[in-house]
Amino acid sequence: MGKKQRRMEVFDARARYYPSAKLTLEELSYWIAFSRVMGIGPVRFQLLLDHFQEDVASAWHAPSYELTRIGLDQRTVDSFISQRANIDPAHELKRLDRLRIQVITWKDACYPPLLRKIDYAPPVLYACGQLTEDDLHYSIGIVGTRKMSSYGRQVTEHFTKELVKGKITIVSGLALGVDTVAHNTALDNGGRTIAVLACGLDTIYPPSNYHLAKHIVDSGQGVLLSSFPLGIKPEAGNFPARNHIISGLSLGILVTEAPPKSGALITANSALVQGREVYAVPSSIFSNSGAGVNKLIRDGAHPVTEVSDILEHLNIHTVPLPDTSVLREPENEEERLVLALLSREPRHIDDLIRDTELAPNIVTSTLTILELDGLVKQVGSMQYVRCT
Structure with a gap:
């Protein structure tokens, strides 16, 4: 990318791991390890799960000949064997725990259901913070x-x-x-x-x-x-x-x-x-x-x-629709004049001063009050729009 990336400090995440009824920490460590392997994506990972009856540790330690026998091409197998030699599953788990980064897998009930439905949904997600x-x-x-x-x-x-x-x-x-x-x-x-x-x-x-x-x-x-x-x-x-x-x-x-x-x-x-x-x-x-x-x-x-x-x-009726209540009416002639000249298109304060024929300090103070009350908003260099 060319730009320096900022390292993340420990965030105040609410929990370290989502509870998983089906994966022990040891099993989870192998899911994490596989997510580090280039060339083993969702399709090939599912192939391994099916063959090894979801014993991910056995899939991780499988010999080359067994991996080729189940359908992985030799190039993928060689790459995997080379990469796994440099990956320590237990160490990966400790790194995530230290940073309070949570791990969500296909096995977890909190894996996003919408994401689960798509092709090539990732087997492992990493999260800071907690999904609701x-x-x-x-x-x-x-x-x-x-x-x-x-x-x-x-x-x-x-x-x-x-x-x-x-x-x-x-x-x-x-x-x-x-x-x-x-x-x-x-x-x-x-x-x-x-x-x-x-x-x-x-x-x-x-x-x-x-x-x-x-x-x-x-x-x-x-x-x-x-x-x-x-x-x-x-x-x-x-x-x-x-x-x-x-x-x-x-x-x-x-x-x-x-x-x-x-x-x-x-x-x-x-x-x-x-x-x-x-x-x-x-x-x-x-x-x-x-x-x-x-x-x-x-x-x-x-x-x-x-x-x-x-x-x-989207036929979403189980959540409240947006509040459409009307904001307060102008309280004086200055507010009425300024609001009448504003719309969703930005206008510069100089235009408002000219068209209202009010003193600059009056227009400035009026805009400040209207902005505090949520009736107008500054969207650029002294450019204002109406919020209602």
């Missing part, structure tokens, strides 16, 4: 560009805020831009969020989001999740697999803003392959930063302008 029932059943992924416009920020904040009001968990990838805004907005509004990483959980990438990652765990409002074991760096080839997990955890994917070659479109494509819904917020036809979203709509994604469009389409 709502996380497992009512999650929606929000993804988009790393370089947001003010419109993209507004849209992401608006949909995230309203989704968490409906008790929906927000899934994203901890990247800069839309991902960061989605995670932060969920936390700020008392919601839950899952950040899926493209590296081991002993590394936070991008490093600028270390404090966000820590807040997700320490607040008790979310989880850091990865299919990659400790020590794996955020290399470019890992991100499609990360995106595959984001969509696999989610009932649907919402793309709020994305240019034509955004990685968010890979996540959307993964969702389609997995049979999940894809939602897209329309952008201006003149905006390159939203051209990828408009193409998604043209190709069949569901265009959405309100959160109810998503919840109703």
